[in-house]
Amino acid sequence: MTAQTPSALMTVAEVALVMRLSKATVYRLMQAGEIPAVRFGRSYRVPKSAVSAYIARSGLTGNEGSEVSNRH
DSSP, X not given: OOOOOGGGEEEHHHXXXXXXXXXXXXXXXXXXXXXXXXXXXXXXXXXXHHHHHHHHHXXXXXXXXXXXXXXX
């Protein structure tokens, strides 16, 4: 596993904002193994690369998810 810099990790709320989903849906995707996440205490962090990969796999086109690379 490669080391992630803090800015390479996103909160569940940030993932939900970028993907235009509810936080509950992001948690469901994490629980289903669709989006990998790391747990820190009581909170989760998601690698930006995982969000980008999920968006690419989902077949979204246009500007959906373009904020992933522009955030932080």
